[in-house]
Amino acid sequence: MTAGDRDRGSAGVETVFAVTALLAVAFFVIRAIRIVGSGGDVDSAARAGARAAAAEYNVPAAQTAARAVIANVLADRGVACANLSVAIGGDLSPGTIVVVDVTCTVRLSDVVLAGFPGSRTVSGRGIELVDAVRGGT
């Protein structure tokens, strides 16, 4: 047996191994960046929702305004969000703090590999002060 006979076929196997490893690393990076990016987008949406909520005078109106703003912000940023949840904390009286918590399930089915979940739940929080001096009702 010559040296060429002993090496025959090994390059193909190693190429398959290398390509698989490269794909795994690439999918991991894409997933990680998508999750971190989506978390930042949800945080931004929560902050915008908190500003909208702080301009309202009662909790139901604040809930409606915050949800609409958050949905718009997420849509503008291209976040595919399922099961959007918006929770308002605070009574909206002048000078108090309103807290908006947003939870969103981000679909990752396009970058899924065997053994990894196809979605990830991310959350964000927005905090805003209700104006100490405000007019209206």
Next chain:
Amino acid sequence: MNLRPTHVDDRDRGSVMPMTVVLVVFLMFAAWALVSASQQWAARRDVQGVAAAAARAGAQGDPVAIRQGGIIDENAAVARAQAIIAQAGYTGRVSVNDRTVTVSVTGRVGYAFPSPGFPSAITATASAVVVSGVSGAEGG
């Protein structure tokens, strides 16, 4: 027909696997750096958002100060801004200079992997200016 001399095969033997290992290790290092940088960037956005909210909270007309002919009460402005920072779970400093409220917020970065070389905390600064009068639409 194989025209390559045998000694060429001998020189190439075993070269693919080390190259693959080096490539995968390099890619894993690049992935680690990319993920850590992304998390640092996300933390910076969050801290900056809290600083901006705290500055807006501080830069509000104060009822007592307005009755006394002024606009902003420094102690009340600092208390409002600090309340926002504390609610977010961060620490920060608030300063008031005439009508400008400047807030500096520091927050820790939660890395998914050990990240030596990356900052463990991020500081962001924002400021807001109190403006007297009504700038919006009448009755808005």
